[in-house]
Amino acid sequence: MMELLLYYFVCVNVLTFFVYGIDKWQARQGKWRISEATLLLFAVIGGSIGAWLGMRVWRHKTMHKKFKYGIPAILMIHIIIIGYLSKWI
16 A cells, blocks of 8 residues: 555656646746646645655746745645554555
8 A cells, every 4th residue: 555655656746846847848938837726736636745846946936925835835744644644554
C-alpha cells in the first residue's frame, strides 16, 4: 500500500511541476493559460512539492498570495498526512 502511495505522489508531483512550467511558457507566448484553480487543484491532490518546485524553477505565480502562502500550507498538510499514514500503514 505504501509503495502505491509513493508512486502516486511521485507521478502527481512530476506532472504538477511540468504543468506549472507549461503555464509559464504559455504566459510568455501570450497563449491559452491553465486556470489558477486547476494549478491549485494539482497541488491539493498531492502535487504540492511539484507546485512549490515549479514556482521556484519557473519563477511562476510567486507573487500571488494564494500561491505564495497556499502552496507551502498545502505542502505542510501533506507532510502531516504522510507522517500520520506512515505510522498506520
